[in-house]
Amino acid sequence: MRKDRLAHYRKMLVEKHRQLVEEVGKSALYGKGQEDDSIKDLGDQATTAYTREFLFELGNGDRRLLKEVVTALQKLDEGSFGSCERCGEVIAEKRLEALPFARYCIGCQRAIEEEERMATG
Ligand SMILES: [Zn+2]
Structure with a gap:
């Protein structure tokens, strides 16, 4: 692959990496702060459980994606991208x-x- 194309993909990956680190950081915070008032205001226990599960899932997906982005950046370095x-x-x-x-x-x-x-x- 041409060098300018590789540089282009690297830029995309670095940007994606930055976004995901922010997202994963945020969802990790939400995961810990479930007992706060904003969640309680949503309603009963079922809603809270659902919300918790949803945020957990989202966090997991982001983490997996983050790993893939890191792997892609490694491949760029190794020349196998x-x-x-x-x-x-x-x-x-x-x-x-x-x-x-x-x-x-x-x-x-x-x-x-x-x-x-x-x-x-
Ligand atoms: Zn194949």
Whole structure:
């Protein structure tokens, strides 16, 4: 991949990383501060439990994404950025433009999702 393209993706990843660190930091704070008044005002215990679960899920998703962004930045450093981790083919630039932290080409991504669906039933 050309150097200017790599620099472009690095910029995107660094920006995404910054956003996620903020988000993860925030959700970690919410996770600890559940007993505050803003949550109680929402209503009964069920609502509180739901909200807690929702924030927890959100935090987990962000954390996973953050890990993927960090992995992509490492791949940029190693020079393996833009290659599918499964089949080794080049990942389409259109895909990287939307998901600069994509680890797999679209074909492998679909195959993996299919396998996961089969595994979880
Ligand atoms: Zn692949």
